[in-house]
Amino acid sequence: MASFGTFxxxxxxxxxxxxxxxxxxxxxxxxxxxxxGGVGLFHAVTAVLVVASAIMIxxxxxxxxxxxxxxxxxxxxxxxxxxxASYWGGLDGSIMFWATLLAISGSAAVHINRERHxxxxxxxxxxxxxxxxxxxxxxxxxNNPFETYLVSRPADGQGLNPLLQNFYMAIHPPMLYLxxxxxxxxxxxxxxALASGQLDDSWLRSVRSWTMVAWLFLSVGLALGGLWAYExxxxxxxxxxxxxxxxGLLPWFTATAFLHSVMVQERRSMLKVWNVSLVIVTxxxxxxxxxxxxxxxxxxxxxxxxxxxLTMMFTIFMIATLIISFGLVIYRLPLLRSRNELDSWASRxxxxxxxNWVLLFSAFFVLFATMFPTLSEMVRGERLTVAEPFYNKWxxxxxxxxxxxxxxxxxxxxxxxxxxxxxxxxxxxTLSGLAVTAGTFALRIPFWASGMCFALCAFVTGTILQEFIxxxxxxxxxxxxxxxTALVGLFARSRRRYGGYVIHLGIVLIFIGFAGKGFGRSExxxxxxxxxxxxxxxxxxxxxxxVTQDAQKxxxxxxxxxxxxxxxxxxxxxxxxxxxxxxxxxxxxxxALRRGPAEDLYVVLAGFxxxxxxxxxxxxxxxxxxxxxxxVGIMAVGTIIALLPETAxxxxxxxxxxxxxTTTMLLLLLTLGSGSLRxxxxxxxxxxxxVPRTPxxxxxxxxxxxxxxxxxxxxxxxxxxxxxxxxxxxxxxxVAEGKTHDEIVNYFIAKYHSQEVLGAPIDRGFNRLAWxxxxxxxxxGIVVAGVVAIRWSRRRGLLDEEASAAPPxxxxxxxxxxxxxxxxx
Amino acid sequence: MDDxxxxxxQKAFRIVLTVVVLGGALGALLAMTLRSDAQFYKHVxxxxxxxxxxxxxxxxxxxxxxxxxxxxxxxxxxxxxxxxSGDSVVTAxxxxxxxxxxxxxxxxxxxxxxxADGFHVDPDGVIAKCPSRYESASPSGK
Numbered sequence: 001m002a003s004f005g006t007f008x009x010x011x012x013x014x015x016x017x018x019x020x021x022x023x024x025x026x027x028x029x030x031x032x033x034x035x036x037g038g039v040g041l042f043h044a045v046t047a048v049l050v051v052a053s054a055i056m057i058x059x060x061x062x063x064x065x066x067x068x069x070x071x072x073x074x075x076x077x078x079x080x081x082x083x084x085a086s087y088w089g090g091l092d093g094s095i096m097f098w099a100t101l102l103a104i105s106g107s108a109a110v111h112i113n114r115e116r117h118x119x120x121x122x123x124x125x126x127x128x129x130x131x132x133x134x135x136x137x138x139x140x141x142x143n144n145p146f147e148t149y150l151v152s153r154p155a156d157g158q159g160l161n162p163l164l165q166n167f168y169m170a171i172h173p174p175m176l177y178l179x180x181x182x183x184x185x186x187x188x189x190x191x192x193a194l195a196s197g198q199l200d201d202s203w204l205r206s207v208r209s210w211t212m213v214a215w216l217f218l219s220v221g222l223a224l225g226g227l228w229a230y231e232x233x234x235x236x237x238x239x240x241x242x243x244x245x246x247x248g249l250l251p252w253f254t255a256t257a258f259l260h261s262v263m264v265q266e267r268r269s270m271l272k273v274w275n276v277s278l279v280i281v282t283x284x285x286x287x288x289x290x291x292x293x294x295x296x297x298x299x300x301x302x303x304x305x306x307x308x309x310l311t312m313m314f315t316i317f318m319i320a321t322l323i324i325s326f327g328l329v330i331y332r333l334p335l336l337r338s339r340n341e342l343d344s345w346a347s348r349x350x351x352x353x354x355x356n357w358v359l360l361f362s363a364f365f366v367l368f369a370t371m372f373p374t375l376s377e378m379v380r381g382e383r384l385t386v387a388e389p390f391y392n393k394w395x396x397x398x399x400x401x402x403x404x405x406x407x408x409x410x411x412x413x414x415x416x417x418x419x420x421x422x423x424x425x426x427x428x429x430t431l432s433g434l435a436v437t438a439g440t441f442a443l444r445i446p447f448w449a450s451g452m453c454f455a456l457c458a459f460v461t462g463t464i465l466q467e468f469i470x471x472x473x474x475x476x477x478x479x480x481x482x483x484x485t486a487l488v489g490l491f492a493r494s495r496r497r498y499g500g501y502v503i504h505l506g507i508v509l510i511f512i513g514f515a516g517k518g519f520g521r522s523e524x525x526x527x528x529x530x531x532x533x534x535x536x537x538x539x540x541x542x543x544x545x546x547v548t549q550d551a552q553k554x555x556x557x558x559x560x561x562x563x564x565x566x567x568x569x570x571x572x573x574x575x576x577x578x579x580x581x582x583x584x585x586x587x588x589x590x591x592a593l594r595r596g597p598a599e600d601l602y603v604v605l606a607g608f609x610x611x612x613x614x615x616x617x618x619x620x621x622x623x624x625x626x627x628x629x630x631x632v633g634i635m636a637v638g639t640i641i642a643l644l645p646e647t648a649x650x651x652x653x654x655x656x657x658x659x660x661x662t663t664t665m666l667l668l669l670l671t672l673g674s675g676s677l678r679x680x681x682x683x684x685x686x687x688x689x690x691v692p693r694t695p696x697x698x699x700x701x702x703x704x705x706x707x708x709x710x711x712x713x714x715x716x717x718x719x720x721x722x723x724x725x726x727x728x729x730x731x732x733x734x735v736a737e738g739k740t741h742d743e744i745v746n747y748f749i750a751k752y753h754s755q756e757v758l759g760a761p762i763d764r765g766f767n768r769l770a771w772x773x774x775x776x777x778x779x780x781g782i783v784v785a786g787v788v789a790i791r792w793s794r795r796r797g798l799l800d801e802e803a804s805a806a807p808p809x810x811x812x813x814x815x816x817x818x819x820x821x822x823x824x825x
Numbered sequence: 826m827d828d829x830x831x832x833x834x835q836k837a838f839r840i841v842l843t844v845v846v847l848g849g850a851l852g853a854l855l856a857m858t859l860r861s862d863a864q865f866y867k868h869v870x871x872x873x874x875x876x877x878x879x880x881x882x883x884x885x886x887x888x889x890x891x892x893x894x895x896x897x898x899x900x901x902x903x904x905x906x907x908x909x910s911g912d913s914v915v916t917a918x919x920x921x922x923x924x925x926x927x928x929x930x931x932x933x934x935x936x937x938x939x940x941a942d943g944f945h946v947d948p949d950g951v952i953a954k955c956p957s958r959y960e961s962a963s964p965s966g967k
Contacts, residue, residue: 361851368855383866385885387936390862394855524922526902576925586925606922616902618922809939 001055001069005146008052009096012103013136015045020129027122027196036123039110042125045132053100055779056093056145066153069093070144075157075581076553078165079705085170086160089296092145094173098290099135101174103179106132109185113206119201123192125187131184134317142309143332162553162579162588168228176221176248180286182214183251186258187283187325190276194328199335201266207279208262209643215255216639222248223632234589234604236522236620238628241391246370247289253363254282257356260409264349267414269339273300273329274356276336280325285363287318292370344416351409356400362398366391400456403511406504407460410467429462449518457508457515462500465509471498491641499642506638509631516599516624523619528612535619538601539563543571545613554578556587556616558605562594570594574605574617599623663788697735701728704748704757864936870911872939879939885942885952886915886937892929908933908944916943923951 019041026034030739058064060083065071073093074086088097106128114121139145163169186207194201194254225245226238228715239245258278264271291314329336342350368375369386376384411417411425436458440451468487475493476486491498526532527542534540543559557575561568572592579588600622605617716727734744748757865879869888872879888908895906904919917935927933936950 365855372859372863376863384863385866386859386862387864390858393858393862524902526900589925614900616922 001059001064002148004145005052005055005059006140006144008048008055009136009144009146011803012045012048012052012099012138013133014131014396015041016050016136019045019507020126020133020276023122023125023129035125038122038125039114039461041128041557042103042110043107043784045129046100046107047784049096049100049103049781050784051778051781053087054781056087056096057084057777060084063157065155065157066148068147068149069143070150070596071157072363073157073160075159078146078159082160082165082170085164088173089160089164089179092139092147094177095135095139095294097174098147098177098181099132101177102128102132102135102184105178105181105185106188109188109210117189117192117198117203117206119196119198120189120192124188126195127191128184131188132554134313137315138310142313152602153467159579162577162582162585163232166228166232168224168231172221172224172228175217175224179214179216179218179221179248180251181289182210182217183233183255183282183286184625185210185214187277190279191325191328194276194325194332197332199332201269204262204265204275208259211258211262211282212278212639212643213253215252215259216636216643218248218252218255219639220633220636222252223629227629230625231591231593234591234618236602236604236618236622237517238625241366241369241388243370244293246366247292250289250363250367251282251285253359253366254285257363258282260352260359261356264352266315268349270342270349271353272336272338273333275615276329277326278356280322280329281363284318284321284325287314287321290314291318322499346412346417346422348409348412348414351405351412355405355409358398358405359400362395362402363511365394365398369394399511399514400453403453403460403507406507407456407463410501410504411463425463425466428466429459432462433459437438446518450515453511453515453518457511460504460508464505467501468498495644496642499640499644502638502641503635504638506631506633506635509634511631513624513626513628513631516622516627519623521621524606524616525619526614526616528614533617533619535563535621538619538621539566540572540603540617540619542615542617545608545610545615547610553580555590556605556608556610558608558617560592560603560617562601572601572603574603576605576608597627600625662684694735696741697731698775699741700735700744702732703745704731707752707757713737792813837911858906866934868910869908869915870913873913876939880941881938884937884939884944886917886935888915888933888935890927890929890931890933895914895929908935915939917946918943919946919951921948921951927951 011436021038022034022041023038025031026036026038056070058068059067060074061080063070063074063076069092070086073089076085078086086093088094106125110121110125110128113124117124122296189203189207189210193199222245225248229235229240230238255278258275261271261275261278265275291311294310294314342353344350351577370390373383373385376382407429411422411429413421417425433455437447437451437455440447440454445451445454449541468490471490472486475489476483479486479489481489521535523533523535525531527533529542529544532539532541539562539788541561541563543561546557546559548555548557555575555577557573560572560574562570562572572594574592575590575592576587579585589604592603601619602620602622604618604619606613608614701716704727706716706727716724716731731744734747745758751757863884865887866885866887867879869886872884872886886908888910891907891909893915895904897904902920902922904923905916906919907914907916909915917937919935919937933945934952935944936952937944937946939945
């Protein structure tokens with residue numbers, strides 16, 4: 001299997017080169033058959049990579065430890081879910097995963113736009129195939145994930161790094177990769193537009209929505225990374241300006257800038273060079289970010305090791321990208337001239353321009369600070385570093401400026417705002433901002449650390465609400481429905497605008513979460529059982545220390561009792577876990593978290609002494625952090641609204657009877673309010689792994705999974721949360737009652753209304769399908785490859801006929817070129 | 826045509842001026858904050874050649890914890906240990922929680938200031954470092 005995998009990688013490289021050659025030739029010679037061939041070959045690359053991924057996943061699931069990569073990133077004890085996640089848990093696999101995602105999204109983009117942007121397609125394929133070739137080349141030459149052990153086959157794997165065995169960590173990389181990979185598509189379209197000279201605004205439309213999708217994934221990916229750090233690393237924060245984090249943030253800045261400035265180009269035909277440059281820079285930064293984290297150029301807590309060869313290859317690729325893309329921009333400068341000038345600084349386009357500068361500066365600053373140690377070593381021969389305070393000193397004011405602009409932008413009119421205009425627009429938002437400022441002073445909240453941020457949040461919320469209310473009122477008068485229905489109609493009419501406002505609302509919430517940091521408190525203490533630590537408004541009493549173990553790890557758990565304002569609110573169990581087989585590595589820190597809308601209580605067992613039961617506790621009170629995650633969620637909703645196809649909304653707006661929306665919303669609120677939120681995965685630690693008394697009990701503990709919903713479907717016998725303990729007791733009880741295996745399984749299926757409780761689906765009937773997924777993926781890939789090959793060879797005759805239809809478009813291009821050239825004189 | 830050129834050059838001049846003024850101002854600010862926030866990243870043996878020179882300067886000190894040198898005062902979080910690299914050894918003092926990687930023989934980076942009686946580590950200034958296992962310690966290009 002492994003050698004077949006390697007063969008597939010080689011094949012995909014050959015196919016990608018073919019796609020590249022056919023597309024570039026097709027584009028230059030205007031030969032439709034070549035173009036179709038290039039597209040077909042590109043789809044074939046995708047199919048082959050999907051097959052290769054299926055083989056890799058298969059190797060992980062079945063535990064094929066002959067493959068080095070599988071051996072070093074997985075083992076048999078690992079839960080199924082993390083076996084899958086191990087695929088992208090290391091360098092080689094992550095590059096392969098990346099290449100596969102790029103191929104899939106590239107194929108999707110090419111397929112969707114095949115009619116709309118006929119002339120761009122060959123160039124788009126050329127660009128994506130080039131990037132694809134680079135990554136496949138890296139794999140084949142340098143990091144082949146299918147490399148095997150030559151001498152003997154190890155009995156078991158080393159296991160995925162325990163730190164990565166976390167629910168968020170497993171879904172965070174795919175999100176982030178989709179974001180990174182997604183940025184290649186706009187770049188490909190931008191390059192295609194430059195290369196073909198089709199620089200009217202039509203290419204922007206597809207680029208914009210692709211950027212939005214990638215941006216969404218990037219934002220969510222960054223947030224999940226933060227959430228992981230917060231829950232798993234145990235230092236009490238979620239963002240530490242680590243180079244690897246910064247690498248994800250850099251393209252986020254430039255992509256955000258692009259999403260704003262592209263509106264200026266659509267409305268006013270300005271900033272063309274700027275926009276195309278932003279697309280290029282964003283793509284460059286995704287590659288640069290990958291380079292930074294994988295080559296060891298920058299020292300980081302969690303970068304991959306140092307690698308000179310990789311550095312060379314990346315450097316060559318990045319320099320070539322920059323030269324070719326900016327070369328094309330310069331070559332096409334005549335076609336990229338603005339049709340308009342900035343009329344006034346009190347206009348929306350000016351606000352966007354300032355927002356762009358600030359965002360670009362942020363990207364530049366973060367890049368500079370991240371590279372500073374490397375740069376200083378190169379220039380002065382002496383390593384100088386900068387830490388979090390330096391970043392915060394700069395990025396906090398910059399963030400506040402951005403927040404302010406978020407509020408100002410929508411208040412200004414395009415072209416020029418009049419004074420009267422300004423007065424009516426700014427009155428309410430400014431008032432709400434001032435009111436909150438007064439409030440923060442009354443509550444003695446430090447102004448510079450948090451108060452100002454709150455005030456700006458109020459200002460921005462004011463502007464957004466004002467927009468919603470005014471729009472809804474106008475629509476209500478026009479259509480005569482109630483306010484909420486009018487509001488939905490508003491969204492239906494201009495999804496992008498109001499979706500954008502929802503995103504801004506999410507940003508406001510995120511900033512509220514940031515501001516909470518300004519009055520967070522933390523405390524460290526060495527405690528003996530019975531000792532109390534006060535971190536207002538909480539009081540923590542340390543109770544005891546226990547040591548337990550299960551199949552995967554040994555656990556040291558502290559127990560503390562928490563009271564808030566004198567009232568007891570429960571027990572928390574911070575712990576340290578020592579994974580078997582990872583004895584040389586430090587244990588993982590299992591934070592005890594008590595979440596709340598106002599603040600989180602975050603307790604870490606930093607050290608312990610079993611002899612005298614003493615422990616070192618680190619306690620953080622983090623006000624308002626959860627609003628960061630809620631904000632990102634709302635941002636995602638806003639982005640999806642903006643992305644929804646026209647028809648979906650038109651349909652909804654046409655069919656929904658007046659008043660229905662209000663009723664629905666009330667119902668939704670009611671159901672949401674009553675339903676409990678997803679349970680937090682709290683490790684109890686007290687539960688000594690219940691030893692199964694009969695073989696049947698042991699079987700069942702291995703077949704059923706914990707249903708708490710957050711521990712990544714661990715086997716009941718291995719999971720350590722209270723829910724699993726409950727389930728173990730339940731199993732023991734049922735076995736004692738003399739129930740058979742099937743009866744007990746059915747009992748659990750009935751109890752949870754699904755077969756979800758089963759670790760592996762019952763290998764019978766319909767359930768066999770679940771086992772078939774990797775095979776089906778592989779088969780689908782082969783079928784697609786075959787179909788493409790057949791269609792491609794059959795179509796040639798047909799396409800030659802179509803080719804005769806091409807000249808008119810060509811003629812159009814010539815006339816436009818003529819026009820543009822005349823303008824130059 | 827001349828008019829156009831004049832207009833273009835006037836515009837270019839305005840742009841250049843804006844860039845120079847803004848860029849200069851930001852650059853100056855950056856240099857100023859860097860002066861106060863940048864920390865030297867040194868190995869113990871680099872610093873101990875001429876220790877007086879480094880007294881009072883914000884440092885990140887890289888070295889290995891000397892085996893058996895870690896001592897702590899009972900019932901407190903005060904610790905005292907020795908860090909070496911090459912032939913140089915320095916005594917460090919620290920109060921607070923240490924990362925799990927901190928033990929005899931582990932590689933550490935300490936943030937703090939050097940004085941005549943040894944290296945004073947800042948609060949939370951002990952940074953975990955485990956160079957051998959980075960590969961798997963890193964998931965992704967986050």
